[in-house]
Amino acid sequence: MNDRAVELLEQYEIEVLRTRKGRGAIVCDTNRGCLIFREYSGSQERIELQNRLLKQIMDAGTVKVEVIIPSREGTLFVRDNEGTKYVLKTWREGRECSIQDKEECMEAVRLLARLHGCMELPADCLNLPVAFSPEKEYDKHNRELKRVRKYLQQKGQKTWFEISLRGAFDPFLEQALSVTEEWGQYQREATQGGKSGDTAKIAFCHGDYQYHNIIQDGRGWFLVNFEKCMCDNPVRDLCLLMRKLLEKNNWSISLGEELLETYEKERPLSAGSRIDLYYRLAYPEKFWKIANFYYNSGKAWIPRKNQEKLEKVIAQEKEKQHFLDQVFREVGRLR
Template sequence: MNDRAVALLEQYEIEVLRTRKGRGAILCDTQQGCLIFKEYTGREEQLRLQEQVLKHLEDCGNISAERLLATREGALSVTDRDGVRYILKTWWEGRECNIRDREECMEAMRLLAGLHKDLEFIPTFPEMEGIPTPVIRRFLPSREYEKHNKELKRARRFLKQRSQKTWFEIRLAAVMDPFLEEAGQICEEWKKIENSHDVEAGETFCFCHGDYQYHNILRQDRGFFLVNFEKCQADGPIRDLYLLLRKLLEKSDWDCNRGEALLAAYESVRPLNPFERQDLFYRLSYPEKLWKIVNFYYNSGKAWIPEKNQEKLDRLLEQETARKKFLRILRA
């Protein structure tokens, strides 16, 4: 960020004592504590939703999370003369959640369950007064993964037509068919379950963080502090639970004992209903890690393929047996 961006802070009702760089943004020491000023590329509607979600959390008083600050005129973002938008939020100095610490990860799971319990609400907007709030339907992940399947098939065709292949491309082409077959079967089963699950009016509704992973769970002496709610959305709790659980299991080579302990920690605060458990099973069953590897490869230059690609593919294949074992336990 440049000095022009820092000058935008004058639009806020704050007194900046000092600024410093941090986490791809500007950290501001103020009389109100530490704030973070960062670029924002999302929609204004998303910002308004984020503000309501964070205000609701603050009112509940159970979880420490960031808070959006408005300008003197009440705007949630400011724009420089080049059209770049910025937002200002509260911030805690702290470290990321330690993924190697079993107890800390279980605590992060319990915190997530508490977050979901607090976010069982439907926001309202002033300009919608008198207009019935529509029933917000649960996000259907099978649609997203159908798109992933098409991308995998496109990459497979490309690999088959490529005459001279690197070792990574040879290895990838050799394993894609089984994964793609599995992905297609999972999507078909998933759609049948989603179609049979009717979201009734009045069913408990929950927002999710949208990007609940250890990077966004900060630890300090005072406890955990949740940040980066820019992706919060109406998708139900399993989106968050799946993301964190998958990340932690990949880091532990899909250790079944650890996976069961993490899930039990979440359910000690907020038990899963049968549909949510099925939802979690199918999200974890989909070979998303392979899709990410393929997507990165297919959309990058082919003249030089990073060695990291091969390492990620090897690790994925090494973990496949353990992943399948955990899925069997989850479905039992």
């Protein structure tokens, strides 16, 4: 961040004692405690929604989260001379949640369940965003996968990574298409059958719930970076957290069951949400990320890390399918 951005802090009703760089932002010691000042790329509508949800979560008092500090003029962000937007938020200096510590992972799941209990807004609220459509997102992913496969088919001399990627492509693409079709069919049937859930309230999720955004200091846990909050089934967050933990633990059935049990002790999942979670986990998201990153980046030199990620996804596929069959064996009946 440009040091000149520090001058923008004069637009806030705070006394800045000291500033330092951290996490791509400016950390500020002030008379109002530790704050963080960073660039903001979203819209006015998005930050207003974010602010509303954060206030609601704070009022509930079950989870500690960041708070957006308004400027003297009452705006939620300020601009520099070039039009770049910046937002000032409360901050705690601590460490990220350790994905190596099982109890911390379980606490992250408990926090998530409590968070979701505070992230519903009345359906008649003005200016609510359009609900996220997983089917549209995965349709887009599938088109991208087909584009990458076509590119690999037409490419002449291939690197070892490209040979490995092409060799694994067809089964993963078939899986992606199958999951998308099944999930879309279920959603249409659920809508026609009136199973879409409580329409009096609209659920929101954090949008990027991973260990980087779960901070612990001497006062406990603190959740940050709600910029990607969106109108979607809260299992979106649970899926992201579970996938990251399970990939690092070779899709352990016992770990997956314990994560789900821990979440449901705080916030039971409906049959529809369990089905939703199953399809989100079943989609080959990691393979899509690897293929899409490859296609959209320079191909003159492919990092060894990409090959390692691909090999891990291929090696874990059998364990992942076994995990889904065992942990979500009731999904067929629920449908």
